[in-house]
Amino acid sequence: MPIQYLTADAVRVAEHATGDLLANGTLMRRASAGVARAVIGELNRTGGCYGRAVGLVIGAGNNGGDALYAGAILARRGVRCSAVLLVPDRAHAGGLAALRAAGGRVVDVLPVSLDMVVDGVLGIGGTGPLRPAAAEVFAQVTAPIVAVDLPSGIDADTGVVNDPSVRAAITVTFGAYRNLHLLAAPRCGRIDLVDIGLPPTDTPDGLFSLTDADVAGLWPVPGPADDKYTQGVVGIVAGSARYPGAAILASGAAVSATSGMTRYVGSAADQVVSHYPEVVAANGLADAGKVQAWAVGPGMGTGDEALEILRTVLATDLPVLVDADGLTVLAQNLDLVRGRSAPTLLTPHAGEFARLAGTGVGDDRLSAVRALAAELGATVLLKGRITLVATPTGRVYGNDAGSSWAATAGAGDVLTGIAGSLLAAGLEPALAGACAARVHALAAARAAAGAPIGASALLAAVRPVIRDLRNA
């Protein structure tokens, strides 16, 4: 099942649906127990709890309440807890009383030597960067930080990392992940999801990520009745005789990602076939033969010929993926895609996105990609460390690559080949994009294993990654 990420409003709705559990403080007690568990786990891993020193940074709302109750649990374990109250008259009264009763103390300045710090400044009620008082406290912190709900200063809904904001080693969240846990994953560290008894939320047009098991289950493999045609034939239009690399990488990726057949159309036909003899190549669309999806664009040029090819494939009722040069051409001819009813997947990086949208992506990548998908009536995959794939109705799949090894020339061509072959196999564009992004990211990390790679190495790791996912 895909993992769902909620907006702050959706979290509040779910909290309110628990009725008494919210009103009588049960939710907060469960939340704070989860925070304490994370801190205790770390302290035990590094020598035990008794006599260790933990700082609590407390804001004006319930996020601070969670941290104060967690501090009370820690203090009862023999942890020396010191709390800085950023807004003393608005600190959570019950939490503060509990901390004091357990032996925790309130201080003006955190002790210099601390084993851990709990960030209870802002949760889903926060907006904007840390205010100066909080920023001053965190500027002195060198110990690992456990963030309550989210690292303060990061926007819960958009994941925008304001400056200044907290960088957490561990983030403990409650009942459901929030958007930022995916969108700003690198700032959250390890994320612990604590069950506090929230009801499930169903927002089809929300933010999701696929699990590895989802990807494995969706990946097309030949069944007993399949032949080379029935699994979906993908047609790759890419590269040129002068610049054959994109053609070779995209075609090779399509060959690696699914069984069945890959066709290639373009002037690099000879080079593609010399690398991948199994590819059926033609020089022009007219001779291409039948396909179930087209993947068009990498290295194809941006001239009249490219426009004509794009016009022809987008006029079919087949699924079409457009990437790279294809997107540059498309940006001048958006009507080619606006009127399409067949599945369409556009895979821009930030620069190509700006050409399509007429304006830069900006900090709020989630809203930007949703808006472009809605405007064009096409699925849009925005590349990046966190790849976002938005449908026209606003459902978004995000994939955190976990590393940036895929930021290498030609890697996009490999993604095109993988996603194109999944489209041909019948996956809807958003799932084709999301599954391709996951395998692409895993292949980059596997190929790199700590050292730089080129796109050929990434491509070579695609099959082993698919095999591992399917065998897991």
Ligand SMILES: NC(=O)C1=CN([C@@H]2O[C@H](COP(=O)(O)OP(=O)(O)OC[C@H]3O[C@@H](n4cnc5c(N)ncnc54)[C@H](OP(=O)(O)O)[C@@H]3O)[C@@H](O)[C@H]2O)[C@@H](O)CC1
């Ligand atoms: N409801 C429940 O029982 C449960 C809630 N839970 C927990 O509560 C958290 C949500 O609590 P919350 O709604 O009280 O808001 P919270 O995030 O603590 O912010 C507090 C105040 O800070 C202020 N502020 C805003 N921006 C600011 C900034 N940049 N710098 C400084 N201050 C800023 C702003 O007030 P302002 O100063 O603007 O008037 C705002 O009202 C949630 O994330 C989870 O941890 C869980 O325990 C589960 C049960």
Ligand SMILES: [K+]
């Ligand atoms: K926090």
